[in-house]
Amino acid sequence: MVKIRDLELGEFPLLLAPMEDVSDPPFRAVCKQNGADLMYTEFISSEGLIRDAHKSVQKLDIYDDERPIGIQIFGDKIDSMREAAAIAEAAGPELVDINYGCPVKKVACKGAGAGILLDLPKMQQMTAEIVKRCSVPVTVKTRLGWDANTIRIVEVAQRLQDVGIAALTIHGRTRQQMYKGEADWSHIAEVKNHPAIHIPIFGNGDIDSPEKAVEYRQRYGVDGIMIGRAAIGYPWIFREIKHFMATGEHLPTPDMAERVAVCRQHLDFSLQWKGPVAGLTEMRRHYTNYFRGTPNFKPYRTRLVTSDDAQEVYDTLAEIGEQLTYVPLG
Incomplete structure (x- = not known):
């Protein structure tokens, strides 16, 4: 111990x-x-x-x-x-x-x-x-x-x-x-x-x-x-x-549903703790990492890091969950 x-x-x-x-x-x-x-x-x-x-x-x-x-x-x-x-x-x-x-x-x-x-x-x-x-x-x-x-x-x-x-x-x-x-x-x-x-x-x-x-x-x-x-x-x-x-075994890589869910949770708390402006802008550094390896992610990333409206970000995350599939790296 x-x-x-x-x-x-x-x-x-x-x-x-x-x-x-x-x-x-x-x-x-x-x-x-x-x-x-x-x-x-x-x-x-x-x-x-x-x-x-x-x-x-x-x-x-x-x-x-x-x-x-x-x-x-x-x-x-x-x-x-x-x-x-x-x-x-x-x-x-x-x-x-x-x-x-x-x-x-x-x-x-x-x-x-x-x-x-x-x-x-x-x-x-x-x-x-x-x-x-x-x-x-x-x-x-x-x-x-x-x-x-x-x-x-x-x-x-x-x-x-x-x-x-x-x-x-x-x-x-x-x-x-x-x-x-x-x-x-x-x-x-x-x-x-x-x-x-x-x-x-x-x-x-x-x-x-x-x-x-x-x-x-x-x-x-x-x-x-x-x-x-x-x-x-x-x-x-x-x-x-x-x-x-x-x-000695690997857990399955988090699928898209889990990635979106945890990212949303992170965003929820960020907005609560920092407020609607800083909470939104300071989350932008995390999105690429949450979805690294996702094909066709670039246009969604652009929306995530440029939007100043929290609901638009939530809607984009929901769309990612519905439209994209995570592909593990390597």
């Missing part, structure tokens, strides 16, 4: 990665229903939280049916991060997570996200202050290092464990790699297998099939896997991995 302090997550938990502009409550809801064991919010700016910025505060919204869940924060100032952690904890999550992995320039080059990998003493001090401020477990998500010449992930893990984090997720790329190239899980395995490390270690990067999940579990010995981009428009990946791990 994998546990983050007293939180039990099962024998081999599957985590949904925090993804900016993706991991909102509507997306998390469909992933939870399809087997995600632990999820995180989108990363939230510490400065936005302490200044009560609407966009940051809205990301604190969590719902009972998606528990357990962690709220992830990022920033470069220790005082702001400590205060933001208290605000996040007050929202009632099971965990507070620190983002030490975001590679985008506007975050990392200001010393937040993966930028702090260039200053390990500061990383350790900031983490210690957040752990002391929180009563719930504090976890961290990070990368291997800033670049190939600065991979000190074993030292990072030891420093963070020493100040009290309860679990660590490692993305198998450096900041310099961004999301390019292949994730290197050998360094993740080095952390997991180090005799001084006793907290759960979760691996992240490139898991996009049940076969790869099983292979990486066996090869690298991690305590669980975090899945990000492969879940966008395909929340079924969690249940498919679990079924394959349990039986």
Whole structure:
């Protein structure tokens, strides 16, 4: 049984990665229903939280049916991060997570996200202050290092464990790699297998099939896997991995009726949570993924991503269900 302090997550938990502009409550809801064991919010700016910025505060919204869940924060100032952690904890999550992995320039080059990998003493001090401020477990998500010449992930893990984090997720790329190239899980395995490390270690990067999940579990010995981009428009990946791990067999690929039904459900919640304008426009990034591999989908996609009327979108989804047939890729 994998546990983050007293939180039990099962024998081999599957985590949904925090993804900016993706991991909102509507997306998390469909992933939870399809087997995600632990999820995180989108990363939230510490400065936005302490200044009560609407966009940051809205990301604190969590719902009972998606528990357990962690709220992830990022920033470069220790005082702001400590205060933001208290605000996040007050929202009632099971965990507070620190983002030490975001590679985008506007975050990392200001010393937040993966930028702090260039200053390990500061990383350790900031983490210690957040752990002391929180009563719930504090976890961290990070990368291997800033670049190939600065991979000190074993030292990072030891420093963070020493100040009290309860679990660590490692993305198998450096900041310099961004999301390019292949994730290197050998360094993740080095952390997991180090005799001084006793907290759960979760691996992240490139898991996009049940076969790869099983292979990486066996090869690298991690305590669980975090899945990000492969879940966008395909929340079924969690249940498919679990079924394959349990039986060695594949579940049938979701048919068109199920794809339309889940997409509609996602849209329902998006409209409820974000309102009629943002709820409609921010769903547009998901449609292609829900229906990837569908012949003759292009004209329907154009209608889905250009319509400003919710009923038209629902009507288009109904038409897709009636007129098109999903063809599995490969």
